[in-house]
Amino acid sequence: MNLVTPDSGLLFWMVLIFGIVFFLLWKFGFPVITDMVEKRTRHIDESLRLAKEAEERVRSIADEQNALIEKARAEQNRIIKEASVMKEQILRQAREQAQEESAQILQKARTEIEAEKESALRDIRKEVALLSIGVAEKVVRKELSSDKAQTAYVDTLVGELMDNIPTKKDN
């Protein structure tokens, strides 16, 4: 049965041709293809990895930005609150100080008026005393002339005196 006995001529040619073709394709064929495809696979993997990394970085940057904005807003609120508190404080202080000062001024004025009044009363008292002395002197002097005149005189003096008192007090 020649179907299952390998023919020597065909064996010879098969070994020769298969050997040559295999050598050529092993040197110049298949490795070129597989190397390039593997290189491309690596390149694609690398690119995908880089893309993922970049995406992650972008996301983290956005997060950072949001955090920053949040922080800035908080700071703003804090500053505004602080400012309003300070304003209140300053106003209150100013008011207190003004009140104090006005109270002082009033006090001073009152003391001055008091002092003025004292000195005025003292002056009046002195004047009255002097007038009294003068009246007394004149009365004493007029006694020597007549009683009538004396009395009249005293009346006039007293009248004068009474007129004079307000003018004196005005001074």
Next chain:
Amino acid sequence: MRGGVVLRMYRLKFIWAIVAAFMMSAFFHAAYAQEPQGEDIDVSEVIFEHIGDSYEWHITSWGDKSIAIHLPVIVRSRSTGWHVFSSKHLEHGAEYEGFHIDPESGKVVDSAGVKPFDISITKNVLSLMMSSLLLLVVVLLTARWYKKHDGENEAPRGIAAFVEPIVMLVHDIARENIGEEDYRRFSPYLCMAFFFIILNNFLGIIPIFPGGANLTGNIAITLVLALCTFFTVNIFGTKHYYKDIFNPDVPVFLKPIMPVIEVFSALMKPLSLTVRLFANMLAGHIMILSIVCVIFIMAKYGAVIFGSVTLVSVLLGVFLDALECLVAFIQAYVFTMLSAIYIGIARQKAE
């Protein structure tokens, strides 16, 4: 959706191509079978003519005229040295330069009936040369595409888009079965085996020249392929692999038996590879040829039987041709896969 439609269209075209191929094959077979006019056809002769080797490539017969390519006969006789001549001179049992074709074996013998050293370019050898040339051109053109283009940033186009997936299929088989470390060393061999087998399988299905030679259904071809795997496995076998064969970790009473079994199994591996591919392809060819022959056997039984049998035969033939396309791929895949597994076993490292 569109891809589905296109795919279906392709599938339809594919089926039509097979139908057309089959019709043509039926036509040519018919032309051949008509040669012995009026006689019953000898089915086994038709089949063996197609699956066997011969010194001429018979393409068809047109009426009485036979159209064939006469191939060179190259023989070396012990007594008279080298002889190179066309097989035209040996037609119909004629003798030339002291040689004739022995009708028993179909081989060239000298007048004493002794077989000379015979490296004639037979039908199978010519088919082998043409398919090898085609393989070389296809793969080298693909490699050239990668050299000319920036394969890293460019999607493969043209021939590269066709060849690359097949190469990578085999490359992945190699990686899965041999391991990350040194699968790159063996991937080219596996690619070569896969491409060689699948190309010749498909060429064998095509019924007319330049296809039609039963190359992968020839035991010499599959034997060489299997021996390549055998030598690759045993030359690159690691210490661990040989220890497993000659001194495996088994109970003492098994020690003398195990090497015998292991050596036997190592020798059986190439044999099973040889026979699996050879038998599958041969059986496929015989099945299709038988179904076609049924048509011509039935020719004399009247129009009704002839017509109905022809219809059944054509449908069955289409089915078998489609099946052969599947088998052509599966056998190439199985051979490559098993080779990769055997190499993977031989490359094992001690745990």
